Amino acid sequence: MYGGDEVSAIVIDLGSHTCKAGYAGEDAPKAVFPSVVGSIEQQEVVNGTKFEKESESMSDLKGGLKGLDSEKAKTKRKLYVGSQALGFRRDHMEVISPFQDGVVADWDIVDNIWAHAFKDRLLIDPMEHPMLLAEPTSNAPQQRERMAEILFENYKVPALFVAKNAVLTSFASGRATSLVVDSGGGSTTVAPVQDGYVLQKGVATSPIGGEFLTECMMKSLESKGIIFKPRYSFKRKEARPGDFQTIDLDFPNTTERYKLYSQRLIASDIKECVCRAPDTPYDESAYANIPMTPYELPDGQIIEIGADRFKIPDILFNPSLVQTIPGMENFIDSSPVRGLPQMVIESINKCDVDIRRELFSSILLSGGTASMQQLKERLEKDLMEESPQAARVKVLASGNATERRFSVWIGGSILASLGSFQQMWFSKGEYEEHGASYIQRKCP
Amino acid sequence: MANAASGMAVHDECKLKFLELKAKRTHRFIIYMIEEKLKQVIVEKVGEPSLTYEDFMASLPADECRYAIYDFDFVTEENCQKSKIFFIAWSPDTSRVRSKMIYASSKDRFKRELDGIQVELQATDPTEMGLDVIKGRAN
Numbered sequence: 001m002y003g004g005d006e007v008s009a010i011v012i013d014l015g016s017h018t019c020k021a022g023y024a025g026e027d028a029p030k031a032v033f034p035s036v037v038g039s040i041e042q043q044e045v046v047n048g049t050k051f052e053k054e055s056e057s058m059s060d061l062k063g064g065l066k067g068l069d070s071e072k073a074k075t076k077r078k079l080y081v082g083s084q085a086l087g088f089r090r091d092h093m094e095v096i097s098p099f100q101d102g103v104v105a106d107w108d109i110v111d112n113i114w115a116h117a118f119k120d121r122l123l124i125d126p127m128e129h130p131m132l133l134a135e136p137t138s139n140a141p142q143q144r145e146r147m148a149e150i151l152f153e154n155y156k157v158p159a160l161f162v163a164k165n166a167v168l169t170s171f172a173s174g175r176a177t178s179l180v181v182d183s184g185g186g187s188t189t190v191a192p193v194q195d196g197y198v199l200q201k202g203v204a205t206s207p208i209g210g211e212f213l214t215e216c217m218m219k220s221l222e223s224k225g226i227i228f229k230p231r232y233s234f235k236r237k238e239a240r241p242g243d244f245q246t247i248d249l250d251f252p253n254t255t256e257r258y259k260l261y262s263q264r265l266i267a268s269d270i271k272e273c274v275c276r277a278p279d280t281p282y283d284e285s286a287y288a289n290i291p292m293t294p295y296e297l298p299d300g301q302i303i304e305i306g307a308d309r310f311k312i313p314d315i316l317f318n319p320s321l322v323q324t325i326p327g328m329e330n331f332i333d334s335s336p337v338r339g340l341p342q343m344v345i346e347s348i349n350k351c352d353v354d355i356r357r358e359l360f361s362s363i364l365l366s367g368g369t370a371s372m373q374q375l376k377e378r379l380e381k382d383l384m385e386e387s388p389q390a391a392r393v394k395v396l397a398s399g400n401a402t403e404r405r406f407s408v409w410i411g412g413s414i415l416a417s418l419g420s421f422q423q424m425w426f427s428k429g430e431y432e433e434h435g436a437s438y439i440q441r442k443c444p
Numbered sequence: 445m446a447n448a449a450s451g452m453a454v455h456d457e458c459k460l461k462f463l464e465l466k467a468k469r470t471h472r473f474i475i476y477m478i479e480e481k482l483k484q485v486i487v488e489k490v491g492e493p494s495l496t497y498e499d500f501m502a503s504l505p506a507d508e509c510r511y512a513i514y515d516f517d518f519v520t521e522e523n524c525q526k527s528k529i530f531f532i533a534w535s536p537d538t539s540r541v542r543s544k545m546i547y548a549s550s551k552d553r554f555k556r557e558l559d560g561i562q563v564e565l566q567a568t569d570p571t572e573m574g575l576d577v578i579k580g581r582a583n
Contacts, residue, residue: 161448163447163448164447164448167447167448168448170548171448171544171545171548171549172541172544172545172548173544173548174509174533174535174536174537174539174543174544174545174547174548174566174568175533175535175548175566175568176533176548176549176551176552176566177566195551195552195555196447196448196449196548196549196551196552197447198447358566361572362566362568396537396568403541410541410545411448411545414541414542414545414546415448415450415545415549418450418451418452418480418483418546418549419480419481419483420450420451420452420453420480420483420550421450421451422451423451424449424450424451443447443448444447
């Protein structure tokens with residue numbers, strides 16, 4: 001529906017795991033694709049000599065990626081963005097992420113992700129559409145200025161707005177004051193929001209997100225002797241109806257990271273299919289005899305998953321469980337991590353006494369990992385036990401799975417489509433007059 | 445200005461009715477709604493001083509968001525007649541996401557226009573704004 005003076009804005013929520021992009025006013029993002037990209041270092045050699053140089057290029061690649069500066073990167077590597085481009089295995093293709101510790105470290109990759117979203121997925125000309133971007137709750141001022149610069153200079157967007165994840169989630173649930181628990185791919189963030197402002201002093205983050213749980217799931221199953229065969233490493237043929245043959249293929253030039261990425265895709269699907277937060281803290285002996293749940297791997301192996309179904313999600317509540325998973329023992333030592341209920345309580349206790357009650361009664365769940373079955377019930381139960389007597393604990397999550405997963409994007413989509421919002425944009429004219437730092441005034 | 449505010453304007457009558465309630469006490473409650481096409485908050489309903497809290501609750505739609513002002517009379521433990529002006533952001537869980545988003549992102553600006561609010565509540569179901577809650581917050 002096109003509504004008079006409303007311009008069709010584009011809304012982008014670039015998360016650490018998935019990028020969500022679409023048209024403002026719609027119910028769900030049109031394009032949802034991984035935030036990691038494939039990268040192949042380009043060799044400036046002619047075809048004939050390329051082959052001999054291959055072993056050399058591998059070592060180049062490992063050294064090059066660490067101390068990479070974006071200028072050099074632009075000329076020397078080719079990036080593959082989107083689930084399709086990434087799903088196709090290529091020789092020497094690494095998998096890299098623009099994020100480091102939850103903030104953007106490599107703007108060249110972000111630039112490529114945006115370009116993919118605009119040109120390949122949404123099929124729009126960025127010069128014609130205002131852009132609303134969701135940003136991590138604790139984004140630094142320099143980050144947003146850099147973002148504004150790239151969008152105004154490289155893409156020539158007519159107008160821009162940057163809204164905080166937690167605020168959008170809070171508004172989309174009808175609350176101006178709430179405690180937003182955003183458990184996404186790369187991390188979990190707990191942020192108190194009061195009257196549409198994030199109370200920065202109360203923000204708590206932990207590195208335990210969906211990807212971490214996936215890693216634990218994979219390590220735990222591998223320790224039980226299960227081998228994850230990446231989808232590219234075999235062919236399946238139906239020899240006779242109902243009888244499949246698996247033929248292993250060998251690609252010696254596949255990078256270790258790409259192999260890991262493909263294996264994680266499988267582990268992540270297992271996690272999403274079978275995992276469920278346990279009703280009470282996980283206890284090894286109590287779960288020893290629970291019935292096994294079957295899962296069919298892409299290569300036809302059927303594996304059985306028992307206690308891990310409950311143990312893996314419980315890591316969110318009790319991170320020290322990680323020590324019992326082979327290969328993950330060292331995680332806790334490096335940084336002390338708290339469980340979800342402790343994070344919530346600490347965050348609330350850092351806020352003003354007057355609003356604590358209100359925060360306890362409006363705890364909002366958002367993000368992919370928060371969609372885990374029974375997670376809401378478990379968090380509510382744990383908090384009831386640990387919260388002060390007078391507080392009324394209420395954990396809320398949208399019943400609709402799409403709304404829960406995309407709450408940030410949906411909030412942005414509605415906001416950007418409001419007629420009254422059109423006066424709020426940070427316009428290109430204002431950018432040219434006042435510079436990128438003006439964004440701090442326009443989008444506080 | 446809050447981050448991600450909607451930019452919704454406030455109709456003059458909203459302030460006028462509020463001043464009447466505050467100074468002349470000619471209304472028990474005022475219910476405001478957002479008219480998206482006008483990009484404005486407008487007065488939807490006003491209630492006579494003789495009306496009760498139940499009447500007020502009944503005036504709020506069950507599955508649409510609203511803002512409301514209620515003038516609450518009560519007697520303190522020292523037997524002292526008092527009144528407090530409540531601001532309630534009514535945003536039922538069953539309302540549409542769009543409506544929740546619009547009301548939540550316009551609230552900060554709107555509330556600033558009404559000078560003299562003493563207690564603020566956000567309610568997502570009737571129990572969160574029951575008479576017991578109001579009484580509890582009044583003291």
